[in-house]
Amino acid sequence: MSQRQRTQVGIIGAGPAGLLLARLLEVHGIESVVLEARTRDYVEARIRAGVLEQGTVALLEEAGVAERLRREGLVHDGAEIATGGRRVRIDFRALTGKTVTVYGQTEITKDLIAARLAAGGPIVWEAKDVALHDIETARPRLTYDHAGATHELVCDFIAGCDGFHGVSRSALPASSRQAFERVYPFGWLGILADVAPCSSELIYAHHDRGFALASMRSPTRSRYYIQCDLDEKLEDWPDERIWQELKVRLDCEPPPNITTGPTIEKSIAPLRSFVSTPMQHGRLFLAGDAAHIVPPTGAKGLNLAASDVHYLSRALIAYYKKQDDSLCRAYGDTALARVWKAERFSWWMTTLLHKLHKKTSFEAQMQRAELDYLASSRAAQTALAENYVGLPF
Ligand code: RFL
């Protein structure tokens, strides 16, 4: 049985990009349907990002989903870089007048889903075999299977917000697509534990044994990461070994106060830089991880998804409210200009802070010089701060 439905914007993926786009369009009276391959429980439990730029917080405000974020989000005025056994504080507020907010991606996702459902906006969970059709025409279509039936969704536009492993990117003609990629020779082992954070701000540690990051989700929940080799397995990392390694890599003056406890989540993620161009073709627009990936060192992935959605929502609002398609035509280039700057920053932070495999290489000397420069130069600290808090939209 086949069922046909009509909407203005068909959105593939209920990650932060798809959900935020749906909400912003809804606020402006534009209809959309969100198709998500997974279940609601799965999407709400996925543990990922934690640091929000001020511009991302402003967008969540505009989407009407920032009430809990304002209450529970932790505003951070700075972060620390631990290098050579000492901490260098980067004072975001003093250097840029801006701050970042620590609030988990899981919580943003829950807030966006709750607001979408409260407004009666459709999200189709467990939409299988989503396929894109006729994207070069004014009536692009999505087909998918759900609850034993095949469905067809006729749209004005399609937003591919289905992440790195989604189907949207490959719907752009291969002849016009170009991929730019760097795969790093290490990964991050991440843990979550219900213990107090070791410091009031994040600590990014460069250590001879490898990078470590002390982050948090709340005053009672800590998030830590350790640089690891790509062939390492979670079984190699019992809790005791993780805490011991964190204590060694985060050993600096003044010493962070690491409280240990059972981990409640543990995972290993590879690190990758990736950009696929163009970000649009015909009536298909890509946003977020569907078009680009950054290594997590600069905390930019979710924030980039949000800035893409900012440009795309503005473009669609201009189309529907002012019959002006100029922003739609410019979307890909506008978004990519900011994407490349965030790619540069994330690559730079990654190269600056991780253990490089050849310790005696020219690159390792450059890394040492760069860290020394950062520790001693207000100009270098300002450049880091300006990018970390987020370049303007
Ligand atoms: P998502 O979150 O991957 O969502 C895509 C959604 O699309 C669905 N999907 C499909 N639906 C229908 N049909 C298909 N064929 C589909 N294929 C996929 C998926 O199920 C999913 O629900 O992409 P989106 O929305 O673009 O959001 C991107 C962010 O999730 C990502 O960039 C960040 O999590 C990256 N990231 C961080 N970003 C930050 O800004 N700050 C951070 O501190 C930060 N830390 C991190 C991170 C990512 C990490 N991992 C695990 C990759 C830390 C880690 C460890």
Ligand code: PHB
């Ligand atoms: C996190 O808290 O998950 C986090 C924070 C900063 C990063 C990456 C991840 O750079």
